[in-house]
Amino acid sequence: MDSIFISALVRASHCKKHSIENRSSVQLPTLSGAHTRFCSRRRKSDIAVALSRDSQTSFLSHERALAAQREFSQEDYKSIVDIYTDVSGSRTASLPQIEQESPPITVPGFVAPAESCPDYPAWPARNESDQLAIGKLIGFLYDDNTSHETIYHHYRALPAPRVPYLFRGTLRLLFHRLSVVERKDEASMLRYLSIVDDVKFAGMTLTCAEWSSAIAFAGRCFARVSSAEVESALHLWKEMETQAGVKGTDVTFNILFDIATKAGKFILAEMILREMQTRKLAMSRFAHVGLIYYHGVKGDGDGIRKAYVSLVESGEIVDTVVLNCVIASLLRTGEAPAAEQVYGRMKRLHSEQTGRPLPPSDWRTSRELGRSLLRAAKVFKDKPERLQELQRNTSIAPNLATLQILISYHCIRTGEYELVARWLDEMQPFDIPLHGSIFVALLKGFTIHGGIRYTAWTRTRLESVWAAYHRAVDERISNVYVGKWIIIWAIKAFGKCAGKKRTLEVWEQIQGKWTPKVDESQVVDKVLRDVLAS
Helix, strand or coil, X not given: CHHHHHHHHHHHCCCHHHCCCCCCCCCCCCCCCCCCCXXXXXXXXXXXXXXXXXXXXXXXXXXXXXXXXXXXXXXXXXXXXXXXECCCCCECCCCCCCCCCCCCCCCCCCCCCCCCCCCCCCCCCCCHHHXXXXXXXXXXXXXXXXXXXXXXXXXXXXXXXCHHHCCHHHHHHHHHHHHCXXXXXXXXXXXHHHHHHHHHHCCCCCCHHHHHHHXXXXXXXXXXXXXXXXXXXXXXXXXXXXXXXXXXXXXXXXXXXXXXXXXXXXXXXXXXXXHHHHCCCCCCXXXXXXXXXXXXXXXXXXXXXXXXXXXXXXXXXXCHXXXXXXXXXXXXXXXXXXXXXXXXXXXXXXXXXXXXXXXXXXXXXXXXXXXXXXXXXXXXXXXXXXXXXXXXXXXXCCCHHHHHHXXXXXXXXXXXXXXXXXXXXXXXXXXXXCCHHHHHHHHHHHXXXXXXXXXXXXXXXXXXXXXXXXXXXXXXXXXXXXCHHHHHHHHHXXXXXXXXXXXXXXXXXXXXXXXXXXXXXXXXXXHHHHXXXX
């Protein structure tokens, strides 16, 4: 039966009925955490000043609310998305039960057995040079500051067929290091899958976690997931279960579900959910968040709320990441007021309980926090007082990703200039660092909404934002740098708002600070030619 089901999913990935075309929602820019906090408060306010010469009234008071500290119940957290809850937090009605197309997914718990692989003795090095190469690789693997490019370069320097010369523990560490990335891209995918191919060629085995990471790289290596990525992921999964004999866990199915959802293949996603239920795989924190995202892509606002309430009722910890997913999903459905209401309640709950930490500012810490919350929900499942204590000490304050979502939405979709300025003003009270993606979103706003009569997206404000960006680059602010996308949108924005002469001046100004790759230079040159020819 497993073989038949897998084959059905592979066929489904090709079926046009399993995909959705012409989605009305706009793809939001990729979001990521900042590595370090931006210490200069003056620079954060530069963008808000650039957008308006009028004084901006902060939506959030700079002082913590002095309300008495209290314990929050599950009902408080459920009410964050309750459309029948007023701003003060009093509950006036419960969310109606909505019938959904997807099957029920609350299933009995299942604990997967510990992974194990046959232990192969490592081949002895042929000579001193090979031994030195192996030693260098091992040294870099244990150095957390070593880049993936360096690790992979030294792996490729091993004598062919490479993998057999490594002890099992070293190979596991190699896979782990290369799997931990801020965002998956084509280069990281090729690195990881080439080692997977080496393992298979050597007749060795992969653990379920390594297979799952390979599936994730195959399906998520591009910003937009197409049918080709879905097919690649499903074929790897088929190979994993039918040829290697390794059964997928809840993690594997969460990855497949996420890939199917991002490709808009909702029937395929529901088939994966049904298979999880058939195999009695437990719904983890990541699965619950994936369901929230799924209903957002599908445009089902009530489904988003039900999935969030299900997460709370299952005992999972609510944190900033969960609420960011709710906000982004509601915006996808066009429920901007509801999304902003969730944001307001995040701030209120954070301010009403003193001692709550702010969310971590770097992606590695955020990743570890998410994994810790996943484990804690399992360990303390029968200890509600410990879960409540953990929830009390978990941040639900807005972070960089929260503001990126809201700013991008209004820059791209609504063009509400005053709201963009307000969200920018929100960064300072929460000590949110400046990030290059904010500038990209603003330039997109000028491109889409500028250059027309009576627009608030004027050339004067564009010049001020561009000057603020240059100051941030010159001061070497972390996560603000000269890259392909900032240049592309700057060219388009100035072409729309300031004319061809000024666009050429901007290009000459920025190209001296940019060291592009060959393909990047070609892309930017084409954009510049198109703008000047229009």
